[in-house]
Amino acid sequence: MTQELDLDAVVRRRIRGLRLARGWSLDALAARCRLSPSNLSRIETGHRRIALDQLVPIARALGTTLDQLVESADDEDVVIRPLPCDHPGMTVWLLSRERSLHGVTVAKMRITPERPAGPEDLKVHPGREWFTVLSGTARLLLGERTVLVEAGDAAEFSTMTPHALGAHDGPVELLTIFDHDGERSHLHDAPA
Structure with missing residues (x-):
């Protein structure tokens, strides 16, 4: 359960970070992914559960893939521990x-x-x-x-x-x- 919550927080930070990197307001991203600005704000801040049917249009609007948006944040995909x-x-x-x-x-x-x-x-x-x-x-x-x-x-x-x-x-x-x-x-x- 903790791992799920950690990934949830990472996804929220990625959405906000990608939005800000593009210089978009909540209103601009909300219009691109057909969500209300208040729903998008609650998703970014953790006050609303993220649903898969919301993530797909958000990822598309941000110019990324769903896989990239939800990939794990741990170091296992980066650090190699050779035996x-x-x-x-x-x-x-x-x-x-x-x-x-x-x-x-x-x-x-x-x-x-x-x-x-x-x-x-x-x-x-x-x-x-x-x-x-x-x-x-x-x-x-x-x-x-x-x-x-x-x-x-x-x-x-x-x-x-x-x-x-x-x-x-x-x-x-x-x-x-x-x-x-x-x-x-x-x-x-x-x-x-």
């Missing part, structure tokens, strides 16, 4: 709300020297990958090359080149962006 997914020598925290949202997956990775990154670990898949090193030094095997990427530096490369990622001289933490193929190759196929 660690542990593999031998590697921990991954997904920072995207959904895997492959907008075609990319954002993840934080912590790789320790226990995770092998040798020629037998090289992977190839379509696309590109990007990562930045938050702490430590990453060892990127890229074809025949070994590239050391230090804290503060970033790497971007074609994933059609055989590649593997490991830690160099201690643990490394990185922030990485995978496209769909990279996410499937590196996160779904991570060693168990």
